[in-house]
Amino acid sequence: xxxxxxxxxxxxxSAEKLIVSGGYNxxxxxxxxxxxxxxxxxIHHHFPSKADLARALVARYRANAVTGLAEVESKFSDPxxxxxxxxxxxxxxxxxxxxxxxxxxxxxxxLPALPPEVAVEVRAYFQHLSGWLTSVIERGDQQGALVxxxxxxxxxxxFMATVHGAMLSARAYGTPAVFELILEPSLxxxxxx
Amino acid sequence: xxxxxxxxxxxxxSAEKLIVSGGYNxxxxxxxxxxxxxxxxxIHHHFPSKADLARALVARYRANAVTGLAEVESKFSDPxxxxxxxxxxxxxxxxxxxxxxxxxxxxxxxLPALPPEVAVEVRAYFQHLSGWLTSVIERGDQQGALVxxxxxxxxxxxFMATVHGAMLSARAYGTPAVFELILEPSLxxxxxx
DNA sequence: CAAAAACTACCAACTAGTAGGTAAGGAACC
DNA sequence: GGTTCCTTACCTACTAGTTGGTAGTTTTTG
Numbered sequence: 001x002x003x004x005x006x007x008x009x010x011x012x013x014s015a016e017k018l019i020v021s022g023g024y025n026x027x028x029x030x031x032x033x034x035x036x037x038x039x040x041x042x043i044h045h046h047f048p049s050k051a052d053l054a055r056a057l058v059a060r061y062r063a064n065a066v067t068g069l070a071e072v073e074s075k076f077s078d079p080x081x082x083x084x085x086x087x088x089x090x091x092x093x094x095x096x097x098x099x100x101x102x103x104x105x106x107x108x109x110x111l112p113a114l115p116p117e118v119a120v121e122v123r124a125y126f127q128h129l130s131g132w133l134t135s136v137i138e139r140g141d142q143q144g145a146l147v148x149x150x151x152x153x154x155x156x157x158x159f160m161a162t163v164h165g166a167m168l169s170a171r172a173y174g175t176p177a178v179f180e181l182i183l184e185p186s187l188x189x190x191x192x193x
Numbered sequence: 194x195x196x197x198x199x200x201x202x203x204x205x206x207s208a209e210k211l212i213v214s215g216g217y218n219x220x221x222x223x224x225x226x227x228x229x230x231x232x233x234x235x236i237h238h239h240f241p242s243k244a245d246l247a248r249a250l251v252a253r254y255r256a257n258a259v260t261g262l263a264e265v266e267s268k269f270s271d272p273x274x275x276x277x278x279x280x281x282x283x284x285x286x287x288x289x290x291x292x293x294x295x296x297x298x299x300x301x302x303x304l305p306a307l308p309p310e311v312a313v314e315v316r317a318y319f320q321h322l323s324g325w326l327t328s329v330i331e332r333g334d335q336q337g338a339l340v341x342x343x344x345x346x347x348x349x350x351x352f353m354a355t356v357h358g359a360m361l362s363a364r365a366y367g368t369p370a371v372f373e374l375i376l377e378p379s380l381x382x383x384x385x386x
Numbered sequence: 387c388a389a390a391a392a393c394t395a396c397c398a399a400c401t402a403g404t405a406g407g408t409a410a411g412g413a414a415c416c
Numbered sequence: 417g418g419t420t421c422c423t424t425a426c427c428t429a430c431t432a433g434t435t436g437g438t439a440g441t442t443t444t445t446g
Binding site for chain 4: 387
């Protein structure tokens with residue numbers, strides 16, 4: 001019986017918003033307390049240290065990604081459709097500003113300054129995502145549903161990098177549309193003629 | 194008569210190192226003071242506020258990029274060689290850990306939390322780099338020295354995004370080699386057969 | 387000398403984190 | 417049914433240390 005609006009999750013939700021906009025050092029217990037409507041000390045009850053909070057946050061984020069990707073895979077079987085859906089998810093998140101950046105992409109950029117237990121979670125996210133993309137692309141290649149020009153693993157790493165770089169550009173320019181602009185040719189290249 | 198080891202530049206140099214590892218909120222005047230060997234207050238003599246320091250830092254970074262790209266362009270005329278040199282520059286920086294990340298790519302990720310005057314500089318860096326890449330690719334296309342599959346501007350944005358995303362992946366995995374792994378097919382695709 | 391660049395000595399605000407207390411809700415026991 | 421006991425979740429009040437920034441003074445230097 002998980003409560004939809006329990007304090008634990010509300011803390012993680014507001015921390016996620018804050019972290020997405022300013023990174024690990026860009027939020028404080030005081031910030032979260034103000035948003036959630038409790039006192040600073042009460043956050044320590046749920047998350048003894050800031051590193052605990054961030055670790056839990058990234059772990060939840062990663063778990064959601066794992067189930068999310070699995071769900072997409074159960075809905076579509078065409079590999080190109082899978083990649084399009086993944087890219088489309090972010091295009092929408094960035095477009096409507098509901099989730100304008102990937103938590104793990106942001107944290108990866110400041111990885112050397114992160115508590116080790118958080119860094120481990122971030123790395124695991126990258127590994128899972130790249131693994132998923134590799135398997136999709138590999139299958140697409142075998143089925144002839146995708147045209148690849150280098151090993152599936154490399155194609156997958158390049159695709160993931162393009163997605164993250166496109167996020168960065170969209171944020172830098174302040175124009176969400178540039179994300180789709182960049183992704184379009186990447187997807188086009190994989191389409192069989 | 195610019196002094197090679199004046200305090201002003203030393204402050205910027207150490208700030209750059211610190212910012213590259215932990216972002217805008219990942220460094221403090223105290224950190225810089227410890228590295229440079231002066232007192233905190235002396236930094237305020239050169240840079241009244243932290244935003245001033247960061248703005249000056251990114252402005253210098255951007256100016257170096259502008260002259261650096263112009264220099265590369267005066268050494269090579271082949272468009273593909275130019276792109277390879279740019280990518281190779283970062284491959285080396287990441288490989289020998291001398292400059293493991295682009296200051297502006299990092300700051301772009303936390304753009305919403307940046308002082309506006311810093312954000313402006315970051316945006317200008319992106320615009321210049323993407324403009325340079327566009328002109329190189331456009332020329333390559335006209336000369337037949339490059340094979341492009343979408344408008345030069347789009348190709349340029351995609352190339353820049355790939356570079357930044359590859360940086361992120363190299364940092365996330367902790368393996369510099371992944372940067373070159375990702376860039377290689379991007380360059381290969383542009384090569385005429 | 388005068389300007390530049392450093393210094394000492396502060397400050398208020400904020401940082402993560404701690405100590406100790408209170409109120410509410412069950413479960414266990416008689 | 418009432419009492420005891422433990423747990424959860426919050427609170428107030430505090431700590432030690434850090435943050436960016438200021439005022440005023442001394443040293444260095446062209």
